[in-house]
Amino acid sequence: GAVVSQHPSWVICKSGTSVKIECRSLDFQATTMFWYRQFPKQSLMLMATSNEGSKATYEQGVEKDKFLINHASLTLSTLTVTSAHPEDSSFYICSARSGGDNQPQHFGDGTRLSIL
Amino acid sequence: AQSVTQLDSQVPVFEEAPVELRCNYSSSVSVYLFWYVQYPNQGLQLLLKYLSGSTLVKGINGFEAEFNKSQTSFHLRKPSVHISDTAEYFCAVGLYNFNKFYFGSGTKLNVKP
Numbered sequence: 001g002a003v004v005s006q007h008p009s010w011v012i013c014k015s016g017t018s019v020k021i022e023c024r025s026l027d028f029q030a031t032t033m034f035w036y037r038q039f040p041k042q043s044l045m046l047m048a049t050s051n052e053g054s055k056a057t058y059e060q061g062v063e064k065d066k067f068l069i070n071h072a073s074l075t076l077s078t079l080t081v082t083s084a085h086p087e088d089s090s091f092y093i094c095s096a097r098s099g100g101d102n103q104p105q106h107f108g109d110g111t112r113l114s115i116l
Numbered sequence: 117a118q119s120v121t122q123l124d125s126q127v128p129v130f131e132e133a134p135v136e137l138r139c140n141y142s143s144s145v146s147v148y149l150f151w152y153v154q155y156p157n158q159g160l161q162l163l164l165k166y167l168s169g170s171t172l173v174k175g176i177n178g179f180e181a182e183f184n185k186s187q188t189s190f191h192l193r194k195p196s197v198h199i200s201d202t203a204e205y206f207c208a209v210g211l212y213n214f215n216k217f218y219f220g221s222g223t224k225l226n227v228k229p
Contacts, residue, residue, distance in 0.1 A: 004159070006159065009157075034217070042221065042222075043206060043219045043220060043221045043222050044160075044206070044219045046216065046217065049216070091157075093159050093160070095159075095160075101148070101210055101211065101212065101216075102148050102167050102210065102212070104150055104162050104165050105162075105217060106162065107152070107159035107160040107161070108159045109157075109158045109159040110157065110158060110159045112157065
């Protein structure tokens with residue numbers, strides 16, 4: 001149980017394009033979803049937290065107009081990297097949680113984004 | 117302020133030897149504690165969690181961890197490791213009544229034959 005699917009797993013695109021990453025909870029309803037960014041050899045950096053039907057809460061230093069997050073249903077959240085540039089290249093990981101803050105987050109397999 | 121410290125960035129160990137991966141945290145509020153494992157180019161998989169109750173927690177793949185409140189530690193242990201345990205391990209702290217996780221910097225476990 002508690003499977004989170006993230007798609008695509010790898011994307012390469014030209015600078016200036018927008019990229020959408022999907023995060024789905026397959027067998028549970030995710031009241032809260034989280035988006036992280038992981039730089040090489042570093043830990044996960046929380047970008048934003050989203051609750052279904054609400055606007056996402058962004059961490060300090062994360063541009064909300066650059067990283068658009070939509071959490072339209074209890075099983076789907078999307079992250080759109082708008083007008084992507086090479087410095088946006090990274091490993092993006094989503095997680096989903098059902099219930100309160102004492103519940104673990106379940107992670108997708110991540111998306112490796114490479115901007116040329 | 118809250119923080120999670122994993123002192124060892126890399127831990128080399130021979131197969132079938134025991135291993136301990138260290139995690140210390142600081143927090144002014146009650147915490148929940150988790151250990152995750154990450155294999156290359158994959159997301160994180162939950163190994164075990166401590167919410168309350170018994171301080172010794174058993175997880176998947178033969179791992180266990182012990183919560184020590186006085187030392188603010190949550191070290192991960194396995195009595196006999198396998199090659200397949202080679203991965204990066206992250207300690208995470210969730211704050212009671214807060215909607216946020218804090219991750220340690222990770223420890224790479226390298227199991228040698």
